[in-house]
Amino acid sequence: MKKIILIGLFLSTIMSLQAQEWLTDFEEAKNIASQNNRNIVLVFQGSDWCAPCIKLEKEILNSDEFVSYSKAHFVMLKADFPRKKKNKLDKEQQEKNSKLAEIYNTKGFFPLVVVLNNEGKVLGKSGYKNIKPTAYINLLASF
Numbered sequence: 001m002k003k004i005i006l007i008g009l010f011l012s013t014i015m016s017l018q019a020q021e022w023l024t025d026f027e028e029a030k031n032i033a034s035q036n037n038r039n040i041v042l043v044f045q046g047s048d049w050c051a052p053c054i055k056l057e058k059e060i061l062n063s064d065e066f067v068s069y070s071k072a073h074f075v076m077l078k079a080d081f082p083r084k085k086k087n088k089l090d091k092e093q094q095e096k097n098s099k100l101a102e103i104y105n106t107k108g109f110f111p112l113v114v115v116l117n118n119e120g121k122v123l124g125k126s127g128y129k130n131i132k133p134t135a136y137i138n139l140l141a142s143f
Contacts, residue, residue, distance in 0.1 A: 020067050022078045024093060026100060026120070029077040033118035040120075041074045041140060044105045044112040048082045052128040053111040063133040073141070081110070115143040 023029045026042075033040050043061070045053035060066055070076055079097040082088065089097070104114050104122065115123045124143025129136060 020061060020076060021071065022076050024078055024080075025096065026077065029075045030118060030120060033075040033116075036075070038073060038075050038118065039123060039143075040077050040116040040118065041070065042077045042079060042100065042104060042114040042116055044079045044081070044101065044110060044114070046081050046083065046110050048084045048087045050110045056111045056113075056128040059130075060128075060133050060136045065133040066137060069137050079105075113140070115140055 023032070029040050029042075032038075043056075045057070047053060047057070079100045080089065081097060081101075101108070104116075105112050109127060111128050113126045115125070117123055124140070126136075126139055129139070131139075
């Protein structure tokens, strides 16, 4: 039994080291970006209904290469708009995401990846692209 618990703890530690560190509060993201002189990558997604959003996350954002690069160079901010009842966000988070969409995603594109400076100024935008993580990193870094 002890071995099973130790293995579980070890695996959860490894997974947490690899997991993408997503923020959901814009002000917190701006503060961290300012402190670390980094840009913010704001991702608008429909995590449970938008096929290109799911592909972007699976193929690019969750890749080891992107996770590693983003930890060292970006502050990652997610504005999710799930539709399924089981994934529903609390009212406060829904309002935060809607306010971000009013400013940065006025046309309602999903997915939309917006690169911002640490003050919230738009540097560039993209969506899902069927490219390798390296090419996507280069695209975001070029903004």
